[in-house]
Amino acid sequence: MTPDQRLVRGARSRKAITRHAVDVASVTGLNGLSLGKLADDLGLSKSGVAALFRTKEQLQLATVETAREAFLDAVVRPASDAPPGVTRLRVLIERWISYAEQPLFPGGCFWAANLPEFDSRPGPIRDALRRQHQAWLALLADEVRHATDAGEITDPDPDLAAFRIGAVLTAANIAMRLDEPDVANKVRRLLEDFLG
Amino acid sequence: MTPDQRLVRGARSRKAITRHAVDVASVTGLNGLSLGKLADDLGLSKSGVAALFRTKEQLQLATVETAREAFLDAVVRPASDAPPGVTRLRVLIERWISYAEQPLFPGGCFWAANLPEFDSRPGPIRDALRRQHQAWLALLADEVRHATDAGEITDPDPDLAAFRIGAVLTAANIAMRLDEPDVANKVRRLLEDFLG
DNA sequence: CAACAAACCGTACGATCGTTCGTACATATT
DNA sequence: AATATGTACGAACGATCGTACGGTTTGTTG
Numbered sequence: 001m002t003p004d005q006r007l008v009r010g011a012r013s014r015k016a017i018t019r020h021a022v023d024v025a026s027v028t029g030l031n032g033l034s035l036g037k038l039a040d041d042l043g044l045s046k047s048g049v050a051a052l053f054r055t056k057e058q059l060q061l062a063t064v065e066t067a068r069e070a071f072l073d074a075v076v077r078p079a080s081d082a083p084p085g086v087t088r089l090r091v092l093i094e095r096w097i098s099y100a101e102q103p104l105f106p107g108g109c110f111w112a113a114n115l116p117e118f119d120s121r122p123g124p125i126r127d128a129l130r131r132q133h134q135a136w137l138a139l140l141a142d143e144v145r146h147a148t149d150a151g152e153i154t155d156p157d158p159d160l161a162a163f164r165i166g167a168v169l170t171a172a173n174i175a176m177r178l179d180e181p182d183v184a185n186k187v188r189r190l191l192e193d194f195l196g
Numbered sequence: 197m198t199p200d201q202r203l204v205r206g207a208r209s210r211k212a213i214t215r216h217a218v219d220v221a222s223v224t225g226l227n228g229l230s231l232g233k234l235a236d237d238l239g240l241s242k243s244g245v246a247a248l249f250r251t252k253e254q255l256q257l258a259t260v261e262t263a264r265e266a267f268l269d270a271v272v273r274p275a276s277d278a279p280p281g282v283t284r285l286r287v288l289i290e291r292w293i294s295y296a297e298q299p300l301f302p303g304g305c306f307w308a309a310n311l312p313e314f315d316s317r318p319g320p321i322r323d324a325l326r327r328q329h330q331a332w333l334a335l336l337a338d339e340v341r342h343a344t345d346a347g348e349i350t351d352p353d354p355d356l357a358a359f360r361i362g363a364v365l366t367a368a369n370i371a372m373r374l375d376e377p378d379v380a381n382k383v384r385r386l387l388e389d390f391l392g
Numbered sequence: 393c394a395a396c397a398a399a400c401c402g403t404a405c406g407a408t409c410g411t412t413c414g415t416a417c418a419t420a421t422t
Numbered sequence: 423a424a425t426a427t428g429t430a431c432g433a434a435c436g437a438t439c440g441t442a443c444g445g446t447t448t449g450t451t452g
Contacts (some may be wrong), residue, residue, distance in 0.1 A: 004419075004420070004427090004428090005418085005419065005420090006419055006420080006427075006428045006429065007428075009418090009419095009428085009429065010428065010429060011412075013429075020389065024262055026316075027316045027317070028317075028339070029225070029227075029313055031225070031227070031228070032227070034408080034409065034410085034411080035410065035411090036408070036409075036410090037408095039242070044430080044431090045430065045431050045432070046410090046427075046432095047411090047412085047413095047430075047431060047432070047433085048430045048431060049430095050410075050411070050412090051428090051429070051430070051431090052428095052429075053428090054411095055410080055411085056409095056410060056411090067293035078318075080205065095322045098452095106316070107316040108315070108316065112312055113316075114312075115312075115368065115370060116308055116309045116311075116312050116313070116373075117225055117309070117312070117313065118309075119304070119374055120222075120223045120302070120303040120304065120309075120323075120373055121223070121224075121368060131373050132373070133370075144201075160382060160385065160386065163367065163371070163382060163386075164364065164386055165368030166367060167363040167364045167366070167368075168363045169359065170363070170367060170370075171362060171363030171366060171368070172363075174311060174312065174315060175359070177312075177315035178311075178315055178326050178329070184358060186356060190356065190359075190360060195440090200397095200398085200449080200450070201448090201449065201450085202397075202398045202399065202448075203398075203449075205398085205399065205449090206399060209399075209400090214408075230438080230440085231439080231440065231441090232439075232440090233438095234436070240400080240401090241400065241401050242402095242440095243400075243401060243402070243403085243441090243442090243443095243444095244399075244401060245400095246440075246442090247398090247399070247400065247401090248399075248400085251440085252439095252440060252441090303445085316451065348403095358428055366450070368408045384405065
């Protein structure tokens, strides 16, 4: 069962395209993507790009998925080395701040950039973005739960705590994008206040 | 000095167009605006709309300004009846929740929808949106300052408090747009916890 | 009355968009 | 060896975009 090299090639091309599309979409939004632009940027033909994803919406969906993988690699996976509870929570937050401060994507947080554009437009793209957003909040909530179970902190509503953490982080992303000073420390103070 | 009726007419037309443009932009974003679409929606000609605003960017800027006025009418001005400090802060927050829950604009908060789209794109639109965003946070901070000066609450950093309130509110807007349940009460609990 | 200005329209322009079709080539399958 | 599949391309399509020009109508100013 040797792998089909045609499919391997295709998968590699798709990945290269969506990885670049993530960068573009973090600035211009998923709607700002254009097949011609992407093709030009990568030295491909427009029809070639269009053929790999049968429609633009599928390109956008694949882009969303690629963004998720990059986010997991940069933020979530590194934190899984830390012990559950408050310390892992701290690593997650610290990683997220780096993710926004030395931007993994040139436009900052991918979801902060694209959720507002699609949250009022029903369809598979909104569904995918919402699913990922909820997964991120659920991850935070789980860690808060761990922390309360271990007695590290006391919090009556882990879901609410996760909502609050997520709110501060995405607000921090906007503030950084608007070139406001000292945002990272602002966030650290707010969240340390919460964890202490 | 009777007013020039031609200019009056023009101003009224511009207002009608930008008021509709605000609604559209709250869903599709300011980039999703199109002269042809706006003209069709309002029964005008594309070239007529284009002539009233000399360029699309100026239409977008006028749209941003119209959104600001509508926001002031719906959220800020009603709260100015309440006495400064905690109670006015409460009215502001309650008004903002209504503003997002029974949306003044069909796509929810105008700035939550458009700031992420322009925060990485230098230019007059980003500048205008940022100015308004900062004015909103400054308003919240001023009210927090009033409250601490009056001894109603104790808070070492009103700017940080405003950042926190704004963060929770915009996160609430997203959550509502994603059809999550009971968001308003979530927010009320978080902010009451802060004000109490 | 003459000159001007603004609102508004119809038309047309170049550009860009997503999509489709036919084709060439490499790889798998039978 | 014959057939099918997937990548990639060039060319062309209809649609839509922002903008520009000329002309008509209505109101203002000299």
